[in-house]
Amino acid sequence: MSIFKYYRPNIFFEKAIRYNELYFSANHELNDPNDLKATYYFEDSPELWRHLLSLDSISSAWNILLHVSCDDSELIFQLNSLFKDVEIDSLTGSVRDAIKSKEVALKELFERSIVDSPVQSDTGLSNESSKEERASLCVLIITELLARAVNHKFYSVSFSKSALDPMMWAHYADGFKGCVLMYGGLDGPELKLRTHLMSDKCEVYPLREVKYIDSGKRIPILECATKGKAKVEEAFLQKNSFWDYEKELRIFTIEETKTHLMAAIDRKSENPRQRIFHHGTNFITGVIFGPRVDESYRKFVEVTIASNRQYADEKYPFFSFNTVLDPHGRLEVSAASKIINQDLFREVYDDNKKAKLLLDLGIVSPTTGD
Known part of the structure; x- marks a missing residue:
């Protein structure tokens, strides 16, 4: 199973490929002002x-x-x-x-x-x-x-099941100048992340599918206080159908506050802990470059990912894809290769092998080819 994350070409993307980072966003950092809000x-x-x-x-x-x-x-x-x-x-x-x-x-x-x-x-x-x-x-x-119903604050990391959506590329990848990272090797519908780059301890984060529903996100307080918070997570996995082209998957991290403090004081507690988590080096299985990425930046990204993999216990290759935007506004993969080592020795795929690879990795749909 492959999942995809769109990136602009900035320091956050470069940290993601160099240090295996995933950043959990708060509501005010998200594009949809109603996301993580109920x-x-x-x-x-x-x-x-x-x-x-x-x-x-x-x-x-x-x-x-x-x-x-x-x-x-x-x-x-x-x-x-x-x-x-x-x-x-x-x-x-x-x-x-x-x-x-x-x-x-x-x-x-x-x-x-x-x-x-x-x-x-x-x-x-x-x-x-x-x-x-x-x-x-x-x-x-x-x-x-x-x-007890509300003593939590949600932060999220978003992925997509779609790798080539032009609207996503235009918005989240800086007008086709960014990249999409492909993540794979999932042990079922969950990710294993570390809270620190040097930690050997992983925690499991379930990967949840967003539902696109045109209705208000309402959470029953008494039910959540007495029977558990399933309705809370359901609400924060709901978005307006306007966003359904994103085909979003997400993981959460949750900060909890002591309920007796919430009852006794007005000030909301602030947690100074960074919301940056780290995945295994081989979790990045490929990178898809936008049509407006130049050759020098492409090489920089490939070298960074390849160099990072030298510190993994097992050194797996990864895939590199170039794209073009056709006259109808569709994004197509124009070239595919497997990067073997940090010297960027690569196996270039011909059209037939490329087509099969794109299907196998879930970059295109087996039914429509999109």
Whole structure:
């Protein structure tokens, strides 16, 4: 299986071929402003609110059932009514902001619902604490419970199943002046990446297919807090059908924030860690040059990839392809060769062998030849 990534001829591309880098992008770094962006919403479901209150607490101090009962139907009904249809923007909003917008009513609701039971000392309260104080703690705890649905930030790397799409070349490869890297040798639908160039430890990243759907990306908060975050990943794999020509595949890395911090402070945490990961040297199986790439840059790219492979445990050859744009706007592979070593000794393919190679590598479709 081959997958393809379009590059402009810049320092990021040169780092990709020299250091085997993949960079995970945030929303503001992507072309589509709605990518990696969604709307969280509160469902109309008393049962999910009951389940939320019953979740295991992060510690006894954060156990809301020391103060209220999940069998209090009036409490459950009022919580559901208070937040039903409230929405949170995944980039600019927060659960804490949503709670603050309802804080007065929420405190009154909890104060009316406080159970008559001893207060554990590790909560910071005592048996003499007022219902108002205990209600304020409940507001903090329920913020933490809801934060479990949104305590993540997604970053992505995009690939394509298409190697020769003219629109992709025009946009992502700097008007046909860039290159497409071909990646292969996948162990099933996943990639193995290292967080540091010198690390021997790999982590597995599933390769997921983007779905093109003309509808809003909405994520149910209560379901994600209580049943897991499958709906979150589904939303961040959805794009408008306008982009379907990209035939996109992507991998994610996810940063998670401690939910008790999200409940207690307004400031969003910033992770200083670089989002640059590294793949194996032989993962780059070929490079496709745009029609506007000159000979000197082509040689530079081939030498860089070939030299990099000298440090692999097993030194595999890679393929090099030249392209032309025909009068109908279609991109065609005009020449194909296998680079054998860093001296750029190569096997040049004739037309028949080239046609078979393009099919075998998935550069053209077996049905249409495109």
